[in-house]
Amino acid sequence: MNRRVYLDHNASTPVHPDVVNAMLPYFEERFGNPSSVHGFGREARDAVEGAREQIAGFLRARADEIVFTSGGTESDNFAVKGVALAAGTGHVITSQIEHHAVLRSCQHLETLGFDVTYVPVDRNGMVNPDDVRRAIRADTVLVSIMHANSEVGTIEPIREIGQVTRERAVTFHVDGVQTFGKVPIDLEAFGIDLLSFSSHKVYGPKGVAGLYIRKGTRMISVQHGGDHERRRRAGTENVPAIVGFGQAVEVRARDMQAEAIRVTALRDRLWDGIRAAVPDVSLNGHPTERLPGTCNLCFRHVESESIVLGLDLKGIGVSAGSACTSGSVEPSYVLVAMGVPLEWSMGAVRCSLGRSTTSEDIDYVIESVEPLVAKLRSLSPAAV
């Protein structure tokens, strides 16, 4: 039986046992609708507000600045469309490597008559704050830049970009889905007006996320119905998931710093081991300003999906840098934006480490990658 090694934590994470325990009572015992006025509803309401306080405390925000949503995608849609549509018309700035939730929201705004500037990134996947500054116009209503890219892990200069947006009085949205709970986020110092963040990236359950909305930010709702979330986002709250999210954040507050150090060391062990064993491999993303657990590699003369499949057969879960595994056969738009040549980007594989990753796991992955890549290269006409 193969060892099972999960190296896809940027995609999702296992729910922490403390989180599961916190959630359980809210399925069968405390199942009320938080909007109900009776005791069953009040106890559910107390649980939702308790989680909100936990998360607000972690972000050093006000509780009424935290809105619960169904996922990071919804948070991004809400932020981008909510701010832009409140303005009615104008110009939006984002980057070429944002998550599709931001990119496609921006593309939708273009169909409604908005102008959108997609600022480029450099070879490391980093946005230049001066590009944002130069792009701002009199009618710019929103800047949306991710805190870190999920594929390559590059951490963007959010603090500097926030200074630009503050100087120019433009609303600043940050997609923090990949950084919340992994690296420190200082809403004030970074000048963030809206922050998307997600539960299932930090050992909480799927189906719940949040949007921080700085008090006074002008935006409209994009999901209409009841008066939930102070009339900002309609829909009965997913109480067990919200409780779990709150508990996950408590655990992260305790573990984040030490975990970042441990996982960074394992990430570097993985890269050092693979580059020592495998020729023609390169690391994507910034060498130092990168998420603690993200290691995106390009293997020349080998195709991503064949590596992912081969490792899967060894019990190792990673993801392809190209979109081939999702059905599309195109190279990763992130790597294309970074200027990674096609012959390399088609062989991109992302490893994202996490709480459960051990040094033995890393060694097993290194031992598995080397013969697999050698075998795949022996099949390839390009490598001859």
Next chain:
Amino acid sequence: MQYSAELIEHFRNPRNAGMMRDPDGVGESEYPDCMDLARVYLRVRAGQVVEARFQTYGCGPTIAASSAGTELATGRRLDELIELPLPRLVEAIGGLPDERRHAAEVVVAAIRAAARDALARLESRGEEGSCSTR
């Protein structure tokens, strides 16, 4: 990834991988959207393939299809291979998800091209139905 047991087996243990010295026919095909490339080499006697080999750059299904394709080609006549039906290869690897159909397409195209190349070489040597001295 929902792949058949046959596909997984061909991917784990690809048959007939590698170059062929002095082939009687060579064919190549590329799927431009993702750069999957299959190259097939044929050894032919009396118009029939006695050995087939492949070199492939591509995803797991393309590698598996290449392996299965060389097994399919071996023992068949060239005039049969120039019209090798796509479903036959898909069946040989136990089926393919729709988004991976290109894997079989690129390999079938390479086999057909190799067969055409072998026939062309035979014709240029004035040899009908016979060939390789090996």
